[in-house]
Amino acid sequence: MKLGTQNQAFFPENIKEKFQYIKEVGFDGFEIDGKFLVDHLDEIKEAIAETGIPVYTACGGYTGWIGDFIEERRLNGLVEIKQILEALQEVGGKGIVVPAAWGMFTYRLPPMASPRSLTGDRKAITESLVYLDKVAEETGTTIFLEPLNRYQDHMINTLADARSYIEENGLKNVKIIADFYHMNIEEDDISEALHKNRDLVGHIHLADNHRYQPGSGSLDFKKHFNTLKEDGYDGFLTIECRVRGNDPDAEYRQAVKHLRESLS
Template identity: 70%
Template structure:
């Protein structure tokens, strides 16, 4: 409701950043998978209703397995949307997390094109695009093919003595991938 009051269009929600990962001890979840699904679903159903009333969106962000255990793939997020019949929840496709979790970023972008409402860009190591090894061109070609015209946000750290120039270089790199 406050988001709508200030003219915001959507809110980013990861399932539970840093709550638990199977990759670190104790390696046993505090809840069952069914319990996780129920807890996240209840929150999303509530948020979906409010978003519908306020004309906003909820952007559900899958995180990588080292940060969370519940929603790691775009297909995991899609399951929540489909099974709960959520009308105001869309997926964030975060290139950094997808680089770790998805078998193919372009394939995931194509398979979930109708539910993606927000993009986060960072290179494979979470620094600015163009400073690592991700193939942004192939993924951007897929987004163009999908007709994606939603948000695209830098969500990265900057590795540079000159951060302003690093951002300019990253933007130039991404623009070159659109050709």
């Protein structure tokens, strides 16, 4: 398994320096913002060539959710995701992380009454995924469908929720991304859920139980990594977290050390 990272505020702004920093800290790849990739494609190609650090995945960078309540925004988002997948194809990237939506609505906070039916939710997401499945096939990439916790999205919360869309629609280029932070809220047991869905889990996001850097909370990363090993997972483990502490750089490096030790 390989360690990846998203961007952090304390990373260098210059693109080549950013990639060099990621390599120096000890990461194996970069999960990049999709719009940033599209807007700086040539510079990113050069940075990859110089450092050997691949852009494995993209996350974010589009303006409409696949399950958006507003149809025009949903369709615009699909156009932007297609552009990101085409850019990923150019740099040898694997795919893009896509939740149903983020922060659009939750049954756990007022008004607690969705403007759309559950049937309407499923129709919107299904149409989006069927379209993106074809785009992914054309670009040799993968859609990583991400379940979020109930406080951030009301449509896809567990790995089983994501699995149902893939199986019911016969999607060949859609896999599940398992995010330990969201799973800690939604799954009865992280390792059990990973094992049950081992045939469809294609990417991993890491944060500790409170969304801060791995090793600063209570999650047993070694236990869950062992499950992934036993099930033959050999993809990326990508940190997606906030960082707290007086020295973010030192805290982040300590998180990498903790994860490497948990992998050993």
